[in-house]
Amino acid sequence: MLNALIISREKNIFKGIESVLAENGIKTDWSDTGVEALSMLMEEPNDLIVVDENLPDMESRTFIEQAIMTNPMINCVIASPRKTEKFHEVYEGLSILMQFPVVPGRKEAQKLIGHMKKIFIPQPNHSI
Numbered sequence: 001m002l003n004a005l006i007i008s009r010e011k012n013i014f015k016g017i018e019s020v021l022a023e024n025g026i027k028t029d030w031s032d033t034g035v036e037a038l039s040m041l042m043e044e045p046n047d048l049i050v051v052d053e054n055l056p057d058m059e060s061r062t063f064i065e066q067a068i069m070t071n072p073m074i075n076c077v078i079a080s081p082r083k084t085e086k087f088h089e090v091y092e093g094l095s096i097l098m099q100f101p102v103v104p105g106r107k108e109a110q111k112l113i114g115h116m117k118k119i120f121i122p123q124p125n126h127s128i
Helices: 011-023 034-043 060-070 084-091 106-120
Strands: 002-007 026-031 048-052 075-079 098-100
Touching (some): 002 011, 002 034, 034 060, 075 106
Parallel strands (some): 002 026, 048 075
16 A cells, blocks of 8 residues: 655645545645655655645745655645746756645545556556
8 A cells, every 4th residue: 555645734635635635545644844754754754745835833835845855755735725836946956746725635636646646556568
């Protein structure tokens, strides 16, 4: 089973995401703050983090930098209102899997599941 950690004070924003993750066999935990989430990441490995860009206790980029120090292979998704170019400027070099809108819906969650399947389900080798 895959594990996901959602970091946000506003749990209602991500309820739809949580249900899609559960439907696809991904266990979800929650954290209200970046500091608490970093502590949780050190205690239990996670395959995915979904981060509300507006964390109450630290910049989201700082959180992501510290999270990937605990697990360089963790997949990161950030819910952000930024336009694509600005988003890429802010998070450049952090290997963010995808950007969610501030209030992601089922469509975004399904797209995330598609990415996760490509990462975690081995694809057959094709010979030329």
